Amino acid sequence: AKSSFLTRGTMKQAGSMIYVAVVCPKDSKMLNYMPKIPGVEFLVANDIKTFQSYPKIKSTEAVLWIPPGDTKVLGELWSTIDAKWIHSFFAGVDGLADFVKEKKLAQSSVPLTNGRGAFSSSLAEYAMATILHFNKQIPRIQENSRKGKWDKFVMSTVKGKTIGLIGFGDIAKATAKLARAFGMKVLAVRRSPGKGTGDGLADEVVGFEDRLSVFASADFVVSVLPGTSETLNFCGEKEFDAMKRTGVFINIGRGVTVDEAALCKALDAKKIVGAALDVFHTEPLPESSPLWKRENVLITAHNADFTEDYAEQGWRVWQENYNAARSGKTMVTPVQKELGY
The missing domain is CATH 3.40.50.720 (NAD(P)-binding Rossmann-like Domain)
Structure with missing residues (x-):
């Protein structure tokens, strides 16, 4: 999947600010490893009210879901912003199945990527x-x-x-x-x-x-x-x-x-x-x-991939996809939305 997002517009050109909505509890340790990228601002929340309180929420173009973020909030965000890219921190996207189905994401040109390869x-x-x-x-x-x-x-x-x-x-x-x-x-x-x-x-x-x-x-x-x-x-x-x-x-x-x-x-x-x-x-x-x-x-308690560098690896894959989106290249870890992986 190319990251040109033609049917819903393109991500803003270099020089303008990119806003990323991060659906995640604010006390998540994953946020401690959030990268600092010039021109990118992360808006973090796990409820739609907090997201709506951000002055720039309407300008948000990308969404990052970090479990155990509330997937219902994804649906509410979908109706609030003009999303051009959604990313799952996890490699498995089964947790997003209802969201993908309800919002007909499989029929949309908006790409869904995941943490494939990180773990x-x-x-x-x-x-x-x-x-x-x-x-x-x-x-x-x-x-x-x-x-x-x-x-x-x-x-x-x-x-x-x-x-x-x-x-x-x-x-x-x-x-x-x-x-x-x-x-x-x-x-x-x-x-x-x-x-x-x-x-x-x-x-x-x-x-x-x-x-x-x-x-x-x-x-x-x-x-x-x-x-x-x-x-x-x-x-x-x-x-x-x-x-x-x-x-x-x-x-x-x-x-x-x-x-x-x-x-x-x-x-x-x-x-x-x-x-x-x-x-x-x-x-x-x-x-x-x-x-x-x-x-x-x-x-084991679903922790075979919960390594010392778990967070860094997850953010690495997100940033690789972000870089692809900014440069108009093919997304690195595209999900076949109709298949669920």
Whole structure:
């Protein structure tokens, strides 16, 4: 998507002030890393009254949503300003689905961009860490260390093993790079397999309809799917039944893409060895969830990408898109609004 925004006018030429509405609680730590850019003024609020109190709100052309900013305010802003660009600090834009639908943003020429690429490397590291956790039997090693037990068991290797990536966007490609460095075979499932193997990062790519072949072949299945109506409970009973009994399931995409009841059923029946989960249908994960307190399940609080440089990386991607918009170039991380990612 070009950033010329022809149907709703162009962003102001160099030399004039650009106003950016930032929908975010004013106590958010993300604001501590807000860049200082000549000619740019950020108007921060999490309610429409505060936004309307800014004298320059009518001149605002860009909107930045930083979760947990109130998405209802986005809709109210849409009716207040002549927005020419909207950006999601997160890579996932499922939180904006209602706004996109209600305001018919998919039919609008106003571009929506996201934080794609800002957090991919940390998520890829998490995926490989959990793979190594199960492959090297880290819990067994820790238990032996605690008990003072000399246990000379056969050590597995990931070299030669197969990783199956469910979804093949930026996070999956970053994971594929690390997996290949370990000597793993890479299979991928993507909505449009015709888009290719990511410059050879994947050894084989199949479409959604053929996903069971990847679940069946992979030693480690890593879901990086976005949360859309098409991917709801995408990883379910059939998929887990297809996996190897030695297989491990990992989710670093969106929680709604996994049927958690089916996953628990597969774990109870020992159809797979274990799972590592960073995202869930309901967050925080309820204390009553049967996923808790399992020795073969690793659970993190949707913080696999919450790194020391999280804020800086998020702002970096925003600024790259801002620079593209100012210079009339193609936006760096455009979202396919009709698809939701």
